[in-house]
Amino acid sequence: xxxxxxxxxxxxxxxxxxxxxxxxxxxxxxxxxxxxxxxxxxxxxxxxxxxxxxxxxxxxxxxxxxxxxxxxxxxxxxxxxxxxxxxxxxxxxxxxxxxxxxxxxxxxxxxxxxxxxxxxxxxxxxxxxxxxxxxxxxxxxxxxxxxxxxxxxxxxxxxxxxxxxxxxxxxxxxxxxxxxxxxxxxxxxxxxxxxxxxxxxxx
DNA sequence: CTGTCGATCTACT
DNA sequence: GTAGATCGACAGG
Numbered sequence: 001x002x003x004x005x006x007x008x009x010x011x012x013x014x015x016x017x018x019x020x021x022x023x024x025x026x027x028x029x030x031x032x033x034x035x036x037x038x039x040x041x042x043x044x045x046x047x048x049x050x051x052x053x054x055x056x057x058x059x060x061x062x063x064x065x066x067x068x069x070x071x072x073x074x075x076x077x078x079x080x081x082x083x084x085x086x087x088x089x090x091x092x093x094x095x096x097x098x099x100x101x102x103x104x105x106x107x108x109x110x111x112x113x114x115x116x117x118x119x120x121x122x123x124x125x126x127x128x129x130x131x132x133x134x135x136x137x138x139x140x141x142x143x144x145x146x147x148x149x150x151x152x153x154x155x156x157x158x159x160x161x162x163x164x165x166x167x168x169x170x171x172x173x174x175x176x177x178x179x180x181x182x183x184x185x186x187x188x189x190x191x192x193x194x195x196x197x198x199x200x201x202x203x
Numbered sequence: 204c205t206g207t208c209g210a211t212c213t214a215c216t
Numbered sequence: 217g218t219a220g221a222t223c224g225a226c227a228g229g
Contacts, residue, residue, distance in 0.1 A: 071214075085212095089213080091223070
């Protein structure tokens with residue numbers, strides 16, 4: 001039980017104010033923070049090493065670029081909520097809503113480095129190589145047991161089964177690059193990675 | 204190691 | 217009907 005999760009900082013979710021900013025600002029600041037998840041009788045945690053920022057109107061790659069739909073409604077809501085959606089009809093992807101209410105914005109969590117609760121993650125998502133456990137947006141939700149039922153979760157309260165906490169100091173450089181897996185809005189540098197992490201996708 | 208393809212939901216033409 | 221914020225299986229080199 002000498003796990004990082006026991007550090008006091010990890011029990012305090014980041015505040016609404018942290019997320020009430022433009023998604024690119026939030027995205028940069030999320031690198032190195034800890035995603036904490038309580039599910040299946042365990043507590044899991046992973047350090048964020050790859051994210052992407054999505055705006056609303058004016059961002060052609062964003063779900064919210066053409067206004068509200070049943071799927072993306074959460075993106076227009078209060079900052080700090082979980083926006084979980086089904087991608088390609090197969091994978092659940094986790095975002096955190098950013099910005100002021102009424103204005104769409106979110107940060108997609110693309111990769112984590114497992115920190116604690118790794119056995120539970122492996123049960124949720126058995127893999128041969130450790131690096132495959134949480135090295136992708138669809139992989140990490142499976143490992144943490146996150147699905148559509150978690151859409152709209154308030155990630156800013158301590159009782160939540162899912163939140164983001166201050167990580168230990170991130171020493172690695174944060175690198176900006178174009179978002180990947182999209183075909184519009186690739187000119188903007190809205191993907192942010194912890195340089196050198198093996199869990200970050202290539203490119 | 205590389206490339207291709209199927210899975211199958213939401214939103215848009 | 218088609219594309220999409222992905223992944224894993226499989227074929228070939």
